[in-house]
Amino acid sequence: MKFGIDAGGTLVKMVKEENNQRFYSKYLSTEIEEVAEMLKQFPEAEVALTGGKATYLQSLIPQEAFQSIEFDATFKGIQTFLKQYQHPLENYIFTNVGTGTSIHHVERDKQERAGGTGAGGGMIQGLGYLLTGETDFERLVTLAAQGDRDNIDLKVKHIYKGDKTPIPGELTAANFGRVLHTKDHVTYSDADKLAAAVGVVGETVTTVSIHAAREFNAEYVVYIGSSFLGNDLLKEVVMRYTVLRGFRPYFIENGEYSGALGTLKLM
Ligand code: ATP
Ligand code: MG
Incomplete structure (x- = not known):
């Protein structure tokens, strides 16, 4: 055994x-x-x-x-899973969204740490608690999935009112940046606040990953880590943002x- x-x-x-x-x-x-x-x-x-x-x-x-x-072990595990799932990759980025987030570049049989960010699963839990008082991870992510961050996050299209935007209008210009514009005519539910917290983590993780992907000319970003467990909203934000920025996301089953x-x- x-x-x-x-x-x-x-x-x-x-x-x-x-x-x-x-x-x-x-x-x-x-x-x-x-x-x-x-x-x-x-x-x-x-x-x-x-x-x-x-x-x-x-x-x-x-x-x-x-x-x-840890980094060698994680890489070995990812290679084992990719082989098992018959999804061979040679030059890629992998991003481990754990308590914190660690980003690595892989070229064939070599991995090298390419960066990281303090935005990760721990931030979802900590910021989530500060915003709503919720400590249970499952309840937190279930609630987040029901939220709407439209009134909380400022998008590029909000700034360029009606004008042609130099970058896609759907990109977030400022996470939480719309609050002072909307606060007098809307109330924010716990679900909305949690959706925005998951949003800022997902977008930060993706942005940093994509910079690494661009630097190393990699097409794929492989995402792993328990932060994605039952957290369809985080998955969706990361997937959508990775694709919007021109790269291909891949989530490994049991990747955590x-x-x-x-x-x-x-x-
Ligand atoms: P690190 O690698 O940074 O030392 P870790 O290995 O413990 O941390 P993971 O297990 O990959 O990190 O992910 C931890 C995150 O997973 C938590 O911050 C939380 O967002 C999420 N999570 C998923 N399920 C649970 C759970 N049952 N309880 C607490 N957190 C959970
Ligand atoms: Mg870990």
Whole structure:
């Protein structure tokens, strides 16, 4: 039995391989001690770790685990998934929208970090809480999907009232920039505020990714990370914005387990 575990800032992702079958599970990082208790039940298991809390998890378990660097593990996992899903790519960007966002360029069998942004899943949770008091991720994203950010975000077409726009009018000119124009005649629901929060994260992540794609002449941006889980709005914003800017988005099924799978495969 083999375990690949990516212990991240918010979630611990686990891949178990047994009899050629793969099982996926995840836990809150605040419950990492429970993950360790579970691993103690299988002292003979081979364990591979990665992620920011890997060394801490190692200190809690009896197995002498293999450890890999998070970026190498994530890359290995992505390559494994792309092969499995028969979607070969040679020159691409991958963007991991975790608690924070990390952006990488891949050329054949080499990955190199190309940048990042503090806008990511942690910002959706933190800003979402500040705006609405909601702490439950599932409720937060369900509500966000029902919102409308038209009265909150300022688009290019709003600035160029009726005039020809030098860039597409549907692009956001200023996230939250319309609020002071609309505040006297509209009320903003929690859903609207959350939609705008997801919007600013999605657009920031996409903008930074696309700059990397342009720099490295890549056609595809591969998006992974638990921030997309059940979060169709984030997916839609990222997809639409990537296409609008002239690149091709690709979302990997189970992609949030790339680090966990990758460290297992590197062992
Ligand atoms: P990092 O890689 O930055 O250390 P991480 O590996 O923990 O962090 P991910 O697991 O990829 O990051 O994504 C974390 C994000 O996923 C959260 O910030 C949140 O937006 C989202 N998320 C999805 N499901 C949940 C959940 N059940 N509880 C909390 N956050 C969730
Ligand atoms: Mg992570």
